Amino acid sequence: DGGITQSPKYLFRKEGQNVTLSCEQNLNHDAMYWYRQDPGQGLRLIYYSQIVNDFQKGDIAEGYSVSREKKESFPLTVTSAQKNPTAFYLCASSIRNEQFFGPGTRLTVL
Amino acid sequence: SQKIEQNSEALNIQEGKTATLTCNYTNYSPAYLQWYRQDPGRGPVFLLLIRENEKEKRKERLKVTFDTTLKQSLFHITASQPADSATYLCAPSNMNTGFQKLVFGTGTRLLVSP
Numbered sequence: 322d323g324g325i326t327q328s329p330k331y332l333f334r335k336e337g338q339n340v341t342l343s344c345e346q347n348l349n350h351d352a353m354y355w356y357r358q359d360p361g362q363g364l365r366l367i368y369y370s371q372i373v374n375d376f377q378k379g380d381i382a383e384g385y386s387v388s389r390e391k392k393e394s395f396p397l398t399v400t401s402a403q404k405n406p407t408a409f410y411l412c413a414s415s416i417r418n419e420q421f422f423g424p425g426t427r428l429t430v431l
Numbered sequence: 432s433q434k435i436e437q438n439s440e441a442l443n444i445q446e447g448k449t450a451t452l453t454c455n456y457t458n459y460s461p462a463y464l465q466w467y468r469q470d471p472g473r474g475p476v477f478l479l480l481i482r483e484n485e486k487e488k489r490k491e492r493l494k495v496t497f498d499t500t501l502k503q504s505l506f507h508i509t510a511s512q513p514a515d516s517a518t519y520l521c522a523p524s525n526m527n528t529g530f531q532k533l534v535f536g537t538g539t540r541l542l543v544s545p
Contacts, residue, residue: 325474352531361439363520363535364475379532411474415531418463418524422474 324348325423327412332428334399334406342397342426344412353395354420356411357381364411370395399428406430433459435536437521443542444511452506452539454521459534461523464497464504469518469538478519479506511543 325346334340346353352371356364366379370389384403389395395414399406407430413420436455444450454464462483467475481488481497481504488495494507504523508515518540522533 356535361537363435363537366532369532409472413474418480418531419465419477420475420531420533422476425472425474427472 325412325414325421327410327423327426329426330424332426334428334430336430337401339398339400340428342399342410342412342428344395344397344423345393346395346412346414346421346423347393348414348416348421349392350414350416350421351392352415353389354413354415355379355385355387355395355397356413358409358411358425367397367410433457433523433534435459435521435523435534437519437536437539439537439539441540441542443544446512446543446545448511450508450511450515450541450543452519452541454504454506454523454536456502456523459502459523460499460525462525463523464495465522465524465533466493466495466504466506467520467522467535469520471518475520475535508541511541513543513545516541516543 328343354369355367365381368387370376386398410426412423434457465480466478469475479495481495492509496505518538520538521536
């Protein structure tokens with residue numbers, strides 16, 4: 322089955338720790354995205370990548386980093402510099418008009 | 432800056448009725464507008480896309496309108512069912528390529544009662 326997978330589904334982190342969220346797609350899409358969703362708020366774009374080895378900051382990139390070494394993979398690292406990292410993180414990819422989303426990772430900072 | 436507004440209050444309707452959700456945008460002139468469905472704890476799923484030169488688009492029980500003068504899109508679900516209960520997000524854009532930098536609204540939660 323083609324699609325986007327994210328792991329883990331739930332992630333707990335202690336303050337001061339970096340964590341990496343995984344995003345893999347087998348849809349052969351060039352473009353990939355990371356969003357953050359907080360209760361009562363829309364999806365906010367963290368980073369996006371239009372092609373392998375290239376990525377751009379979105380609207381709320383501070384405290385996050387990404388890499389795009391392979392077409393299929395777009396991992397997101399939440400660093401200790403992110404002041405309020407507890408949120409629901411969504412990865413997506415696109416071809417033509419629509420975006421295809423993964424199931425999400427819920428990150429909680431203890 | 433671009434602003435997308437969707438009714439933050441939940442919409443409660445009876446099964447069989449038509450649900451109408453609103454998406455208003457300001458400081459923006461999108462050429463396309465997409466609607467997505469999101470269930471709790473899951474990623475959004477694409478439903479429909481409408482272009483600025485299309486006044487109306489239909490897909491099964493779904494209908495979307497796009498009024499560029501009013502800067503508004505309406506999303507209708509006819510003969511609603513409890514399974515339609517979810518949050519619906521609108522996302523205007525100007526791109527028609529594989530890369531889409533979408534701005535999403537906060538979404539409107541729809542609750543359909545049996």
